[in-house]
Each structure stands twice: as C-alpha cells, then as structure tokens.
Amino acid sequence: MTGSGTPARILLADDHALVRRGVRLILDAQPDLEVVAEAGDGAEAVALLRDPTSDLAVDLAILDVAMPRLTGLQAAREISRMRTPPTILMLSMHDNEQYFFESLKVGASGYVLKSVADRDLVDACHAALRGEPFLYPGSERRLVRDYLERLRRGERLPPAALTPREDEVVKLIAEGHSSREIARELTISVRTVERHRENVLQKLGMRDRTELTRYAVRVGLIDP
Template structure:
C-alpha cells in the first residue's frame, strides 16, 4: 500500500522541519511538500495531490482559512487538518464551516499528530477534545437558528446519535450512552450523514449547533426534542 502523502503548510521553518521529522519516522507516511503561506499551500496541493494537508491558520499572503476554502472547492480535495492554538476561537469556528476534517493543537504529542493524519486519511474526521470545548463555546455566541427541514428526516435514534456526535463522543461512547452495539452506532452515523448531506463528523458538529438541535451547555437525554 502506498504511503499517506502529506503537505505541511506553516510559515515557520522550524515548525515545518519538526513536523517533517515526526512524520517521516513512519513507514506509512511521506511529506511530499512544504509551504510557507496559503498561496503556496494551495498551489502545492493542486500539483502534488496529497492525501492530507497540515494547515496552519496564521500565514502570510493567504491565511489557512482561505487556503482551506480554496482547496475544498476543487474536485477530489485533500483532507485538511488545521493546526491551531487556544487563542483562535473565531478562526476555529470559521475553519469548521470551511470544511476542515480535523483540528490539532500545536502542542500535541507526536503520537497524537500521527494518529490524526491516519484518522483523516482514512476518511474519518478528528476534533481534539480540548479544541472541541473551545469550538462549542464559540457556537454558543451565535444567534439562535431556525431548524432546517432536513432534521425531520432523522429518526429519534438518529437525532440522539447526532446530539452525541456534536458533543465530541466516539462511536464507543455513543454506544454506551444509548445501550447500542458499536456496529449499530456506525450504521446510524452513516445514515445521519447521508440524510443531511454531510461529509463527516466535523460537518455534523457544525450542523447540529447551527440548526439549533444542540446548544452549548445543554444536557442530554435520549429522545429529547
């Protein structure tokens, strides 16, 4: 099997060098390019067709948010993991809406970084639990939405699964909360994404909060409206 192709986009050379060093210790990954700004990141990704782009938010010429939107507007785009710090709540909210597949703190361990790359390369989505808390806080400040008609297409159980997904719970945690098997939860997750036209769990988080299905600080009870 061919290695996971990664492009690293960060305006700091030392950060890029450190990320490359960690990634290239793994036989199933390869850094195929480095970019120092968003414009270069978009051009490299379009030319090299990586599986994953590690995208810093704060970069010159074009920031990571604009670069993410540009890449995800292209056919068969790469999966994008946004590299971030705690002081960018609004950027996190905007990156979620832009369609990034994951978020990773720059202080994360090498093991966490490698796991994140593998997770998003496999088609899943990743939200660092610590980042998720900040994102939910950002959503709390948004105006109250009107629930879209598509929510009515979900069964009660599917709505419960979506509420728990929005709280950052894994399939195993959702299974425990709802007394279901993990395979059943996986099926429910797939149906939720299909019915709502969503790509992955990150988009599901956005949808759940923007639709008003879940509100920051609210509790959870199965079957709640």
C-alpha cells in the same frame, strides 16, 4: 483512501521553517505517512496543489491557521473547492473558539493545537485520513462537547463571525477608542456602540476589551 501498502502523501504548510522541519521529522518517522511537499504560506500551498504538472497526488494537507499572504483558513477554503480535494487538517497555536469553528466552516476535517504531543498529531492524521472528523485534541473539552451536542441536536453552526458593523466597532475598540469616540466617529449613539460591543463579546465568548483587542490582531482587523 491510501491503501495499506503505500504511505499517505502529505503537503505541509507553515510559515516557520523550523516548525515545518520538526513536524516533517515527526510524520516521516511514521511508516504510513510521508511528507511530499512543503509550503511557506497559503498561496504557495494552493499553487502546489493546483499545478497539474507537479502531480503531487496529495492525500492530506496540513495547514497552519495563520500564515502570510493567504492564511491557512483562506487556503483551506480554496483547497476544499478543488475537484478532488485532499483531506485538510488545521494546525493552530491558538486554543480559540473562533478559529476552531472557522476551520470547520472552510472544510477542515481536523483541528490540532501546536501544544499537543507529537503522538496526537499522528493520531489526528490517521483519523483524518480514515475520513473521521478529528475535532480537537482531547474531545472532553467543553468546546467540542458543546459542538458535538449541537450537531447531535441537528443545529447548524451559528458561529457566524461578526457582522460588518460589528467588525467596524471592534476595530475601533481595539484601537483604543472609547465608546463615546466611536459613537462620534460612526454618528450613532453611545448606547448603540455599547450594544454592538455587548453582542460581540457574547458571540465570541469574551469578557472585555483586552480579549477583543487580541482577537482583532489575530484576525487582522488591526496591526498590533
């Protein structure tokens, strides 16, 4: 991939122009990296990569996880289905288990937090371009350790998002409804509502409704 002579060609997608500009400055400072295209949302990124006339020949796509129109996750899913997809590196504000696993599921090779130093971003780009799955800044993190451990044991990823019913319950919880109200709304027993809530909390590794509420906002189940 990308011989030692020509720099790797990068598409950069983030909805904040300032962030884009900053990341671009960081990457272009590297002799072997070159940002050849920018996108302000996921749809734009996909369109740029699909356009046969543009002939971008992108080696690496860096996508912000959360963007308008098409999120980075959705865009990654589309991009990884192309004939000769570029390597995908997800950029995220959130040190969040769900996002991380979702990113791997949609075909990303790397997941980098915006809180890391610029050096780490450059490292992640290099690792991704070498074909190594750069998982996280700081592989000592429990999240990654557990993930690698599961990989080693041959287990497949069960991060399995939520079931449709669980999504419904989470949405109502995050909207501030009590278990009793939700039970009435869905015409099931209070116990079943609580059961769903427990399962979701356990699945996502969360403790209470406030975390659930932030999750619901993040994934777009509700508006804040």
